[in-house]
Structure formats: C-alpha cells, structure tokens
Amino acid sequence: MADRKMRILVVDDANLVRLYYRQILEEAGFEVEEALNGIEALERLLVSPPDALIVDINMPLMDGVTFLGALRRQALPLSSIPTLVTSTESKAADIEAARVAGANFYSAKPVGREDLARTMAMFCGVPQ
Amino acid sequence: MVDSSLLDAEEYRRLCDYLYRHTGMAFTEARRYFVERRVEDRMIATGSSSFASYFARLRTNLQGELESLINASTVNETYFYREDHQFACLTSNLLQERLRMKPRGETMRIWSVPCSTGEEPYSIAIWLLENWAEVDAHDIEIVGSDIDTSVLEAARAGVFGRRALMRLSRALTDKYFTPAGPEHWQIIDELRQSVRFTAANIVERAETRPHGLFDVIFCRNLLIYFDDTSRRVAAENLYESLAPGGYICLGHAESMSRISSLFEVCRFADAIVYRRQPEAPHG
Numbered sequence: 001m002a003d004r005k006m007r008i009l010v011v012d013d014a015n016l017v018r019l020y021y022r023q024i025l026e027e028a029g030f031e032v033e034e035a036l037n038g039i040e041a042l043e044r045l046l047v048s049p050p051d052a053l054i055v056d057i058n059m060p061l062m063d064g065v066t067f068l069g070a071l072r073r074q075a076l077p078l079s080s081i082p083t084l085v086t087s088t089e090s091k092a093a094d095i096e097a098a099r100v101a102g103a104n105f106y107s108a109k110p111v112g113r114e115d116l117a118r119t120m121a122m123f124c125g126v127p128q
Numbered sequence: 129m130v131d132s133s134l135l136d137a138e139e140y141r142r143l144c145d146y147l148y149r150h151t152g153m154a155f156t157e158a159r160r161y162f163v164e165r166r167v168e169d170r171m172i173a174t175g176s177s178s179f180a181s182y183f184a185r186l187r188t189n190l191q192g193e194l195e196s197l198i199n200a201s202t203v204n205e206t207y208f209y210r211e212d213h214q215f216a217c218l219t220s221n222l223l224q225e226r227l228r229m230k231p232r233g234e235t236m237r238i239w240s241v242p243c244s245t246g247e248e249p250y251s252i253a254i255w256l257l258e259n260w261a262e263v264d265a266h267d268i269e270i271v272g273s274d275i276d277t278s279v280l281e282a283a284r285a286g287v288f289g290r291r292a293l294m295r296l297s298r299a300l301t302d303k304y305f306t307p308a309g310p311e312h313w314q315i316i317d318e319l320r321q322s323v324r325f326t327a328a329n330i331v332e333r334a335e336t337r338p339h340g341l342f343d344v345i346f347c348r349n350l351l352i353y354f355d356d357t358s359r360r361v362a363a364e365n366l367y368e369s370l371a372p373g374g375y376i377c378l379g380h381a382e383s384m385s386r387i388s389s390l391f392e393v394c395r396f397a398d399a400i401v402y403r404r405q406p407e408a409p410h411g
Contacts, residue, residue: 014264014267014268015318015319015321015322016253016256016257016263016264016268016318016322017263017264018318019257019316019318019319019322020257020263020264021264022318023257023303086264088233088265088266109262109264109265110261110262110263110264110265111264112261113261
C-alpha cells in the first residue's frame with residue numbers, strides 16, 4: 001500500500017486544461033504538478049520525478065513529441081515514467097508519431113473525466 | 129386588462145423629469161420596466177407604502193435617497209453566475225454551433241464587456257470547467273473589457289466579497305477561491321491567468337477593433353444606460369466585433385431588435401440571443 005499520494009505531472013500550455021485535469025486528478029486522490037511546455041517539464045522531472053505524465057502535443061517552445069523523445073533518452077528510472085499523450089489530433093499518423101516517440105497510451109481530447117482518472121490509476125498501479 | 133405598472137403615466141413622467149434634472153440620465157418609456165423595478169426595490173428598502181410617499185422622500189433627498197436610487201439604477205452591481213441560464217445556453221448550444229462553423233483548431237474567443245470587476249468573465253471560465261466536457265479539446269480565450277480602468281485593476285486582483293459569491297455553491301467557492309482576509313475571497317491563480325483584461329469603450333470603434341473577432345460576446349445591462357444614438361453606435365461596433373455566425377447575449381431586460389436590425393434573433397432552450405449572419409457559402 002502506498003504511504004504517499006501518487007504524483008502526476010500535467011504538461012499542457014492551456015491554463016484551463018491544466019486546471020481541469022488537476023481537479024479531476026486531485027478528486028481521484030492524486031497529487032498534481034504542472035508544466036507549460038516540454039522544456040519546463042524536463043526541468044521538473046529532474047527536480048522531482050512524478051509517477052506518471054500527461055503530455056499535450058501542441059505546445060510552444062517544446063512540443064509533446066520532442067519532449068517524449070528527450071524523456072526516453074534519460075537514464076532509468078526517469079526514462080520509464082509512464083506517459084499518457086493527449087491531443088486534439090486523432091489521425092492515425094499523429095498516434096503513430098506519439099507511439100514511436102515513446103507514448104504508453106494516446107487519448108484524443110476531449111478526454112472524459114473517468115477515463116483520465118482511470119488511466120492514471122492504471123499507470124500508477126493504484127488498485128480501484 | 130390588468131395594469132401591472134407600479135406607477136401611472138403621470139407619476140412615471142414626474143419621476144423621469146426629476147431624475148433627468150438631477151442626473152442627466154434620460155429614462156424613456158422603453159425603460160419603464162427597469163426604472164419601476166429599481167423604484168420598487170427602493171420603496172421596499174425604505175418602507176414606503178406608496179409611490180407618493182416614496183417620491184416625497186426622494187425629492188427631499190431624505191437619508192441620501194437620490195443617491196441610493198441612482199446607485200441602484202446605474203451601479204454595475206454584479207455577482208458570479210448572474211443570469212446563468214445564458215451560460216447554460218453557451219455550453220448547450222452556442223459553442224457547439226460555433227465549432228461547427230469554425231476551422232478546426234481555431235481559438236474559441238469569448239468577450240465579456242463591460243466586465244466590471246471580473247465576476248462575469250471568471251464565471252464563464254468556471255462554468256466552462258464545470259459544465260463543458262470538451263473544455264480540454266479547444267483553445268479558449270476569455271477577454272474581459274471595461275471603460276473604467278479602476279475596475280480592471282480590481283478584476284485582475286480577483287478579490288471578492290460575500291455578496292459577489294452569493295450564487296456560488298460552497299463546493300465551487302472552495303474549489304475556485306482562497307480566503308483573502310475577513311469576508312473576502314480571491315479567485316485562484318490559474319483562473320486569474322485564464323482571463324485577459326483590457327480597457328475598451330464600446331462606442332469607440334478604434335477601441336473595439338484591435339480586440340479582433342469573437343465567437344460569443346456577453347454585453348449585459350450596458351446598452352440600457354445609453355441614449356439611442358450611442359446605443360446604435362455600440363450595436364454596430366459589437367456587430368463588427370463578432371465573427372460571422374457569432375453570438376451576442378444581452379441582459380434580460382434588453383432587446384437588440386429594438387436597437388438594430390443587423391442581428392438575427394435566435395431562440396434556444398435556455399436563452400434568447402442574437403447572431404451576426406454567417407457569411408453566405410461561396411459558389
């Protein structure tokens with residue numbers, strides 16, 4: 001049994017989206033951290049690695065696919081943090097690009113409240 | 129026929145003359161309903177049993193009654209989730225309609241003007257988070273504008289008293305505000321960063337044009353304070369600020385059809401709103 005809350009890092013440039021996901025995840029019992037783009041996310045990872053990541057694709061400075069590539073090039077255990085990619089793009093080519101970069105799962109936005117919480121529980125191995 | 133008017137024609141004329149001489153505000157017959165409701169509120173507040181006794185109180189300005197009536201009639205008294213049936217219409221109909229017409233991925237732009245101290249644009253943000261399951265799937269920009277720069281400062285600070293929060297549930301208050309001193313609450317940073325506040329006078333085209341085109345405009349309880357000329361200018365500017373097919377929501381006592389024929393009336397389950405004609409399809 002975990003004696004601490006599982007921590008999720010939400011990487012998305014939209015304030016409202018980060019707030020929306022934060023509320024869903026906090027209600028589901030997670031602790032949430034936020035980053036506005038890939039560069040900020042990489043910095044956060046090094047300071048305190050989360051248990052799972054939620055990463056948007058279209059972001060300024062460093063997009064989600066570039067970030068994923070950089071994440072997977074880190075040393076273990078950082079490089080293996082499970083990552084959900086969320087995006088408004090839902091074409092097969094977009095999903096494939098995220099998979100190749102190292103996504104564990106891909107959800108087209110809008111992501112349902114329950115789906116988001118359930119996927120993170122699964123990534124963190126939280127029994128429900 | 130039952131006459132539901134509080135004042136007879138002569139009483140209403142005397143009241144309007146009096147207000148016009150003391151404030152310059154020209155209340156016409158068209159605004160009778162609005163004026164009567166304010167007078168009714170003040171009669172109750174002062175315990176006046178008839179209009180005659182209230183009018184006597186007003187003319188002698190007993191306990192500053194003239195100022196109280198003026199404040200009741202002009203002060204941008206507002207609060208969170210005011211007329212929220214229009215927000216319901218926003219999430220049930222307007223946004224979906226706009227999404228159907230917009231190029232995919234284009235930002236959804238919502239304008240609150242006048243925004244006063246921020247209650248309306250922040251309400252829109254909260255409403256979207258709580259009631260729009262697609263809130264994460266679109267870029268949303270919420271802009272609040274007002275002619276009064278002092279209210280914009282307050283809006284950016286986002287600190288509100290109990291009255292402004294009276295229509296929000298405890299759960300929503302806990303979720304979106306943090307205590308900020310006795311009887312005051314500050315809206316959380318994420319929301320403050322989600323709304324942009326700018327100065328704009330809607331009768332000046334040079335001030336509205338730089339704001340670009342909006343999908344939905346909330347302009348509630350402003351046009352009632354204008355005379356016919358300013359009202360027409362404002363309506364034209366608002367029209368020019370709407371994307372083709374965009375919507376505008378007015379206050380419940382206001383009617384755009386009475387001001388301008390530019391817009392078409394749209395009736396939805398939760399509200400009546402006005403729309404700028406979509407551009408005719410080419411070919």
